[in-house]
Structure formats: structure tokens, C-alpha cells
Amino acid sequence: MNAQAGIDVREISYAQAIREAMDIALAEDDRVILMGEDIGVYGGAFQVTGDLVDKYGTDRVMDTPISELGGAGVAVGAALTGLRPIFEFQFSDFATLAMEQIVNQAAKVRYMLGGAVSVPVVMRFPAGSGTGAAAQHSQSLEAWLGHVPGLKVVQPATPEDAKGLLLAALDDPDPVMIFEHKLLYKMKGQVPSGRYTTPIGKAAVRREGSHLTIVATAIMVHKALEAAKALEDEGIEAEVIDLRTIRPLDRDTVLASVRKTGKLLCVYEAVKTLGIGAEVSAMVAESDAFDFLDAPIVRLGGAESPIPYNPELEKAVVPQVPDIIEAARGLAEGRV
Amino acid sequence: MPTEIIMPKVDMDMATGRIAAWHVEEGASVAKGDPIFDIETDKAAMEVEAPADGTLHHPVPEGTDVPIGAPVGWLYAEGEAVRAPPTEETPTQEVPANAPDGETETETPTAQPSAPSTETLAEQDKPRATPKARKLARDAGIDLATLDGTGPRGRIQAADVAVLEEEPGKLAAPAGFEQEAGPLSVIRSKGGTGTPVVLIHGFANEAAAWSPIEAHLSERPLIRIELPCHGKSPKRRLAGFADLVSDVRRASDDLDLQSAHLVGHSLGGAVALAIADTRASRVDSLTLIAPAGLGPDINGTLLDGIGRATRAESLGPWLRQLVADDSVITDRYVRAAMMARKDPALRAAQKAMADTLFPDGTQAFDLRPALGRIAMPARIIWGKRDAIIDWRHALAAPGPVALHLFDGLGHMPHMEAPDAIGQCIAATL
Structure with a gap:
């Protein structure tokens, strides 16, 4: 965190922190524009943009038609012409509709034009389960985009990081995908006022310990804590x-921790198979930290299932606190 | 088709079993249920019965280690032609490509066990070890095959190697530790006035063991001393009981108290008694809870069990023997106790201490003469369901020593009935 001395720190929500970041960016840089479905007068599907349209007008806070492919395409084009668009999806699940623009255009153009241009677009994806929104509005698809060279993918877990990573994403010359867990929007936390950035590609040790390392993302960070x-x-x-x-991964922080504890538990909400935990596990297994492993690596992730509508089943298909306790205990006690 | 006699699984951790002896010779007839061979594992020896009627052929030689589920011989029905060991009829057994099984598949009868089972055995014999354990062993030049793994399914973990590193040359020793210098750990309470109470815990325990009764004693300043090789105290090799007492006496002398009430439990009771005997003028009263040192016998099996345990599952059953009502020992308590004993060096140090103080399940020191000399107010508290030290040792006390004997309590009365014991002690402070 690069907060400057003398800046006051207040308690605001994750959603407010994102809005504050966008407000700062809109105020200080004319090239910044917001785009997305219902982000104007309606204030956004999760009320993240709020009343920014009143302050900056519809030229800079633009409602787009119900076409994610079209909206994302305009955003990528705007970035190519020198603007700094922030494009909001109503649900990360709808990224499927815009994959052409994200994967084949935004991620590739810099490479295909020999580095002559870049695509400084920022996309925001409300993600995750827990809201009773069922199979098509509850997924965690960050690993899909994490698989694509040319993209950066972040998952802020705290209000402070939500603001800092968004401002860092705007500073970045390349496309940055921000996955925001829907259940975190109302979570409050200490957030410095004014401008600061949280470095992309840098993990945070939220709690120190010596018996095992738990690597978690998004809301799972809080469950792990x-x-x-x-x-x-x-x-x-x-x-x-x-x-x-999650792209680029912070190897140093993870490997240093595993060297210290000798035991690794990965916890993430997305489907366990071929997920971020698989990547982190493989990264450790391929590194010199392998020699420090004193137990098999354990992953806790989402079940092999679409997210169910039934609230009890919805909880059952993603890791919960008791699952983490049990897995961590087994590792710490040498029973795994 | 002959009936396979397979190596059974007789305990949880078992990967292979050794054929200790055959009860019948090759070619002899047996009836289903007859004992036909003995097996030995790390932990047990047992007889195995014939799975069917028949004639024994191709028995694996005595002394061979055989993986669980692998055949150790075959029973042929009457009149059935005896062929080569029918390895090809056991598709579950993998035949490595380089095994000379081409030859064994011929029709020639052979008395030797088949090659495949030997190969499977070699596979099974590869030590299971974590990467960290392998690295430690590699760096220290230790052959993994010489180590006993304490992890799941016998997996060698770092702790199993770390232990050895400190005592190379003593490969057979289950664990080792380094001598540590420095004073014993002393923990003082914050409040309290008047003559302080000095608390000395028992073997395989630590200062926190006193917390259940501390509320009753908190009017006084409380000072808990941790025995060497326990809690945060340094680990050292003790030559005998006198060595232990001198360590604790030095710690209590360093406290520079003009007077104190001494309370000791079990081994700590013996230490408290010895200190009271030599520092009589500075000890106002002496309370011994299920003390050691008043008779020769002690439950060595239980001490060993606690010392050996490397995980909660193996520690729990022993801890439950410490109390009369084993519901006091919850799973959570056991896990916490195991975490406190997680350090293999600490366990090794305590094991060495137990071997010195209680060899062969015997208390190698006798404090009855000391108890006879005690002049300050003294009392002994004992649970009559103590499974470690017989409460009748209390009867060695001379007349002036008060006896408080509790019917429904075990070796940890202050933990099982903190109110009753706490009040009993507090009443005379």
C-alpha cells in the first residue's frame, strides 16, 4: 500500500472504495471513462458506480446496450484510441459473451502489432456465489482469463485493495481484469482517502504462522482468516x-511461506479442477520449495457442479470455514 | 483352481507382514480353519487360518516379508494337478516388464515363490517420505531405509529425520535432542498478595496444567516452575532424580523467596517434597497431589504410551487413563495436548527423562524418609481411581501429614474436580 503520510483513513465499504477509486480517476484524468449496462442513472447492478453519472455526465459515465460483446468491443476500441475505459459487467458470468474482445483482441493486439500499441482497458467483473443468483449468475471464472497471456487478473479481497488495485489497473498500459466478489461489496474496512495504488502481482500475508500456509483468494481469504x-x-x-x-502470480511470497511452513493448503471458490489452486500447487511442486514440503499439498475448491439455487446447496458446493479448519488441522497434525 | 492364501492386514499401519513360521509342511493336507502359519508385523504376531481345505504348495519361505494381499502359498484341492505358482491367475498383481516371469509361466513345477511377488515387495519396500524428509536425509547422508516414519501409512516426515540428525550413529534410537543450557521457565501470575504459592507440574505436563485451580488460589501470588524438558524449560539429560531436584531447587532459590507454599503434582510432587526437605525454613506448607516417590510401582505402560504418541489419535487413549471420568479429556483437549508435544526433541527429552527416573515401570527414587522428616504443615491429595500411581502410597505418610482421598477421581484430581481441590488447597493457605 502506497498511502502517503497524513492521509486520513476511514471505514468505508468495498463498493464505496471502488466508487472512490473511479471518482479519483475521473477527476484527475480526462481520458478515463466508465462504460457498462445500467451504470448510469440506475447506478450499476450492484450500485457500485452509484451517482457518478450526476457528477461526470453521460459522456463519461455511459450506459451501454445489452450486448456484452458490443460494449466490450467499444471499450477495447476506445482504449486503442488512447482513452482509459473502465468497463463493468453486470455479472462475471457474462464474460462468456465478450470472450472474443477480451481474449482475441484486448490480450493480443499489443503482441500482434509488435508492441506499437497497447490496450489500457480495465474490466470489472462482479463474481462468486452466495447471493442466491443460481447457476448463470454466481460463477467464479477468473481462472479462465488467468489462462490468457496478455491479460492481468486481480481479485481484491479488502476495500483497501479494491481501491488500490483499480487505480493500479488504470496506470497499467495493458488490459487488467478485476474480479470483485459480490459478497464483499458491503464489507467495510479501513481505506485511506486520496490516491494510492496496490501493486499488481504482489500477494499479501494477512496472518503469519509457522505450521502451514493457506493460500486463498477473494472471499476465501476471510474464511481462511x-x-x-x-x-x-x-x-x-x-x-x-x-x-x-492471479496473473501474474506472486511466486516469491508463496514460495517463501511454503519453505517456512512445509505445508500448503489452497482455498478458492472457483471449481477446484484446473483452478488457481492447481496452478499454485504446481508452481510450488516445480520450484525449489518442493524440497521443503513435508506433506501432500491440499486444495479446497468448488464442487464439480453448477452453483445450485437452493441456499443450503449453494453453501455446500464451495469451501466453508469448517472445511478449512478440518483440512488445516489435518495438515498441521501430520495426518494428511 | 488352487485357493490363494493371502497375507492378511492385521493392523492399521501394516504394509507388509513377515512369515514367522509355517505350521504345516509343503504337500501336507489342511482343513479350512486350521492354523497354518504365523505372521509378525512391527506391532503384533498372530496365527493365520487356512482359507479352505486342501494341500499346501509353494509356500513363501519363512522369514520373508510379504505385502498385504499378496499370496503366501496355495491350497490345492484333492486330485487337482499341482502347477507352477499360478501368478497369471492373479491379475491384480502387476508384473513388471523386467521380471523374469516368462520362465515362471512354464508348466514346470517349482517350489520357489514367484518372481512377481518379489518385485512387488521391492516396490513396497521403497520408503515413503516427504520431499522435505528426503532432502534432510540426503543432506545428512542418512539412508531413508533406516528410518521409521511416523506419518500416515508410515510416511517419513521431516521430524523423523530431524531427530536423527542430532544423534548420528545412534540410528536405532527413536529420537534425540540437544542439551540446552539456561534457567528453567518460571511463570508468575499478575495479582495476589502475601506468601506466594509455588506450583510444580507433573511429568509430560506443563505450567498450563495448573490453570483449572488457579482461580481458587489467586489471592496469593502464583509462581509456576516448569520442569526441565517440559514446556518452555530447556531440554537436558538428567543423571537421576537428584539432578532434577537440583535444577528445580536452583530455580526456586533464584526466586529469592523468604517463604512459600509449595504445591506439586505427581513427579512435581516428589520434587516439591525433596525441596521442602532441604529448604524447610522457607516452606510454609507443602501440598502433594498424587505424588511420585512414595512407593516403587508406577504405570510404565502408560508413561511409554504418552511418550510414544506422535498424533492425537494415539495420545488420546492414554490421556483418558489419567482421569476417572474420561469425558474431561475432549478431542479438543487431546489435540491441544498433542500440539504442545509436537516437537520431537521435547518428546525425546521426556522419554530419556522417564527412562532415567522410572526405569522398567519402577520409581527409582524413594522419598518416604523425606516425608518422615517433614515438619511444616503438609497434606497429600489423591484420587482413589488413580491409574498411574496407586493411591495407597499415601498411606506411607506419617501421622501429622493430612490425607485427602477422593473416591471418584484419577491421577489429575485438580483437573477433574478443580473446585473441590482448589478449595481444599486454598483453605489452609
Whole structure:
């Protein structure tokens, strides 16, 4: 965090922190524009843009038609012409409709034109389950985009990082995809006022511990911290790493922790198979930290299932705090 | 088709079993249910019965280690032609490409066990070890095959190697530790006035063991001393009980107290008694809870069990023997206790200590004469369901020593009935 001394720190929500970042960017840089479905007068599907349209007008806070492919295409084109668009999806699930623009255009143009241009577009994706929105509005698809060279993919877990990573994304010359967990929008936290950035590609150690390393993303960071707190009473000290960026991964922070603890538990909401936990596990197994592993790596991820509508089933298909406690305990006690 | 006699799985951790002895010779007839061979594992020896009627052929030689589920011989029905060991009829057994199985598949009868089972055995014999354990062993020049793994399915983990590194040359020793210098750990309470109470915990315990009764004693300043090789105290090799007492006495002398109430549990009780005997003028009262040192016998099996345990599952059953009502020992308690004993060096140090103080399940020191000399107010508290030290040792006490004997309590009365024991001690402070 690059907050400058003397800046006051207030408690605001994750959604407010994002809005504040956009407000700062709109105010200080004429090239910044917001685009998305219902982000104007309506204030956004999750009320993140709020009343910014009143302050900056419809030329800079633009409602786009119900066509993610069209909207994303305009955003990518605008970025190519020198603007700094922030494009909001109503749900990250709708990224499927805009894949051509994200994967084949935004991620590729810089490479295909020999570095002569770049695509400084920022896309925001409300993601994750827990809102009762069922199979087509609850997915965690960040690993899909994390697979594409040319994109950067971040998952802020705190209000402070939500603001800092958005401002860092705008500073970045290349496309940055921001996955925001819907259940975090109302979460409050300490956020410095004014401009600061959170570095892309840098994980955060949220809690230090010596018995095992838990690498988590987004809302799972909070569940892992809750589990770590419960395990404290049993004498188990879990180190919790908030990955923050899934592309590029922060190798150094993860490997240093695994070298210290010898045990790794990955926790993420997206479907476990071929997910970010697989990448982190493989990264460790391929590195010199392998020699420090003193137990098999354990992953907790989403079930092999679409997100169910039934609220109990919806909880059952993603890792919960008791699952993390049990897995961490097994690792710490050498039972895995 | 002959009936396979397979190596059974007789305990959880078992990967292979050794044929200790055959009860019948090759070619002899057996009836289903007859004991036909003995097996030995790391932990057990047992007899195995014939799975069917028949004539025994191709028995694996005595002394061979055989993986679980692999055949150790075949029973042929009457009149059935005896052929080569029918390896090809056991498709579950993998035949490595380089095994000379081409030859064994001929019709020539052979008394030797088939090559495939030997190959499978070699596979099974590869030590299971974590990457970290392998690296430690490699760096230290230790052959993994010489180590006993304490992890799941016998997996060698870092702790199993770390232990050895400190005592090379003593490969057979299950664990080792380095001598540590420095004073014993002393933990003081914040409040309290008047004569302080000095608390000395028992073997395989630590200062926190006193917390259940501390509320009753908190009017006094409380000072908990941790025994060497316990809690945060340094680990050292003790030559005997006198060595232990001198360590603790030095710690209590360093406290520079003019007077104190001494309370000790189990081994800590013996230490408290020895200190009271030599520092009589500075000890106002002496409370011994299920103390050691008043008779020769002690439950060595239980001490070993606690010392050996490397995980909650193996520690729990022993801890539950410490109390009369085992619901006090919750799974959570056991896990916390195991975490406190997680350091293999600490366990090794305590094991060495137990071997010195309680060899062969015997208390190698006798404090009955010391108890006879005690002049300050003294009392002994004991649970009559103590499974570690017989409460009748209390009867060695001379007349002036008060006895508080509790019917429904075990070796940890202050933990099982903190109110009753706490009040009992507080009443005379």
C-alpha cells in the first residue's frame, strides 16, 4: 500500500472504495471513462458506480446496450484510441459473451502489432456465489482469463485493495481484469482517502504462522482468516496469504511461506479442477520449495457442479470455514 | 483352481507382514480353519487360518516379508494337478516388464515363490517420505531405509529425520535432542498478595496444567516452575532424580523467596517434597497431589504410551487413563495436548527423562524418609481411581501429614474436580 503520510483513513465499504477509486480517476484524468449496462442513472447492478453519472455526465459515465460483446468491443476500441475505459459487467458470468474482445483482441493486439500499441482497458467483473443468483449468475471464472497471456487478473479481497488495485489497473498500459466478489461489496474496512495504488502481482500475508500456509483468494481469504483464528486455540498457527493477483502470480511470497511452513493448503471458490489452486500447487511442486514440503499439498475448491439455487446447496458446493479448519488441522497434525 | 492364501492386514499401519513360521509342511493336507502359519508385523504376531481345505504348495519361505494381499502359498484341492505358482491367475498383481516371469509361466513345477511377488515387495519396500524428509536425509547422508516414519501409512516426515540428525550413529534410537543450557521457565501470575504459592507440574505436563485451580488460589501470588524438558524449560539429560531436584531447587532459590507454599503434582510432587526437605525454613506448607516417590510401582505402560504418541489419535487413549471420568479429556483437549508435544526433541527429552527416573515401570527414587522428616504443615491429595500411581502410597505418610482421598477421581484430581481441590488447597493457605 502506497498511502502517503497524513492521509486520513476511514471505514468505508468495498463498493464505496471502488466508487472512490473511479471518482479519483475521473477527476484527475480526462481520458478515463466508465462504460457498462445500467451504470448510469440506475447506478450499476450492484450500485457500485452509484451517482457518478450526476457528477461526470453521460459522456463519461455511459450506459451501454445489452450486448456484452458490443460494449466490450467499444471499450477495447476506445482504449486503442488512447482513452482509459473502465468497463463493468453486470455479472462475471457474462464474460462468456465478450470472450472474443477480451481474449482475441484486448490480450493480443499489443503482441500482434509488435508492441506499437497497447490496450489500457480495465474490466470489472462482479463474481462468486452466495447471493442466491443460481447457476448463470454466481460463477467464479477468473481462472479462465488467468489462462490468457496478455491479460492481468486481480481479485481484491479488502476495500483497501479494491481501491488500490483499480487505480493500479488504470496506470497499467495493458488490459487488467478485476474480479470483485459480490459478497464483499458491503464489507467495510479501513481505506485511506486520496490516491494510492496496490501493486499488481504482489500477494499479501494477512496472518503469519509457522505450521502451514493457506493460500486463498477473494472471499476465501476471510474464511481462511476465520479458520486460522479458530485453530489458534488448538496451538495451530496458520499463515494466510491473500493472493490478490492471479496473473501474474506472486511466486516469491508463496514460495517463501511454503519453505517456512512445509505445508500448503489452497482455498478458492472457483471449481477446484484446473483452478488457481492447481496452478499454485504446481508452481510450488516445480520450484525449489518442493524440497521443503513435508506433506501432500491440499486444495479446497468448488464442487464439480453448477452453483445450485437452493441456499443450503449453494453453501455446500464451495469451501466453508469448517472445511478449512478440518483440512488445516489435518495438515498441521501430520495426518494428511 | 488352487485357493490363494493371502497375507492378511492385521493392523492399521501394516504394509507388509513377515512369515514367522509355517505350521504345516509343503504337500501336507489342511482343513479350512486350521492354523497354518504365523505372521509378525512391527506391532503384533498372530496365527493365520487356512482359507479352505486342501494341500499346501509353494509356500513363501519363512522369514520373508510379504505385502498385504499378496499370496503366501496355495491350497490345492484333492486330485487337482499341482502347477507352477499360478501368478497369471492373479491379475491384480502387476508384473513388471523386467521380471523374469516368462520362465515362471512354464508348466514346470517349482517350489520357489514367484518372481512377481518379489518385485512387488521391492516396490513396497521403497520408503515413503516427504520431499522435505528426503532432502534432510540426503543432506545428512542418512539412508531413508533406516528410518521409521511416523506419518500416515508410515510416511517419513521431516521430524523423523530431524531427530536423527542430532544423534548420528545412534540410528536405532527413536529420537534425540540437544542439551540446552539456561534457567528453567518460571511463570508468575499478575495479582495476589502475601506468601506466594509455588506450583510444580507433573511429568509430560506443563505450567498450563495448573490453570483449572488457579482461580481458587489467586489471592496469593502464583509462581509456576516448569520442569526441565517440559514446556518452555530447556531440554537436558538428567543423571537421576537428584539432578532434577537440583535444577528445580536452583530455580526456586533464584526466586529469592523468604517463604512459600509449595504445591506439586505427581513427579512435581516428589520434587516439591525433596525441596521442602532441604529448604524447610522457607516452606510454609507443602501440598502433594498424587505424588511420585512414595512407593516403587508406577504405570510404565502408560508413561511409554504418552511418550510414544506422535498424533492425537494415539495420545488420546492414554490421556483418558489419567482421569476417572474420561469425558474431561475432549478431542479438543487431546489435540491441544498433542500440539504442545509436537516437537520431537521435547518428546525425546521426556522419554530419556522417564527412562532415567522410572526405569522398567519402577520409581527409582524413594522419598518416604523425606516425608518422615517433614515438619511444616503438609497434606497429600489423591484420587482413589488413580491409574498411574496407586493411591495407597499415601498411606506411607506419617501421622501429622493430612490425607485427602477422593473416591471418584484419577491421577489429575485438580483437573477433574478443580473446585473441590482448589478449595481444599486454598483453605489452609
